[in-house]
Amino acid sequence: MTKKVTFTSTFVDISSQLKRFVSRIVQPDDVEDIVQETFIKSYEADLKQDIQFTRSYMLKTAKHLALNHIAKWDNKFNESLEQNSELPMLLKSMQLEDEYTSKERFLLFCRATEQLSASIRKCFILKKVYGMSQKEIAEKMQLSQSTVEKHIAKGLLQTLLYMREHDQNINSQNNTTPAPLQPLSTQRVAK
DSSP, X not given: OHHHHHHHHHHHHHXXXXXXXXXXXXXXXXXXXXXXXXXXXXXHHHHHSOOSOHHHHHHHHHHHHHHHHHHXXXXXXXXXXXXXXXXXXXXXXHHHHHHHHHHHHHHHHHHHXXXXXXXXXXXXXXXXXXXXXXXXXHHHHTOOHHXXXXXXXXXXXXXXXXXXXXXXXXXXXXXOOOOOOOOOOSSOOOX
């Protein structure tokens, strides 16, 4: 029992030295794992055989574990985000693509709303762009709330149909199969 206690106390005594030693070989994120694995491997070896120089054995074990860790194939190609110089450029190009797509969709939305009649367009834009309530729109335009509701529904339907038709035309020009369309609501929209 005292042998195991001395083994553990030796590890506790040199753990900070092991961490410094291992930190010279591996990335800072891996130091703690290597030191813990050093204890486990050393303890297992001590159970199988009598280790006379525990301190030296642990240092050698830590060294070999650290060297094996950096020699692994997956660690050779595992760069941190700070070290990867291509990542900011890739993220920037993805942001540009997303921004371009977003602007394209907004322009399509604007073209779709231009096709609406004046009163429907105004109700629809006040609701969807400015976020006004139906009651506020009704007061502003001097219409009943049910009329505003019908105008918004009609604007939504016509805008959706316009944008779907545009997407189908683009897909047919590019010879691609369009994504399956979601069925429209079966409620009848006032014309």
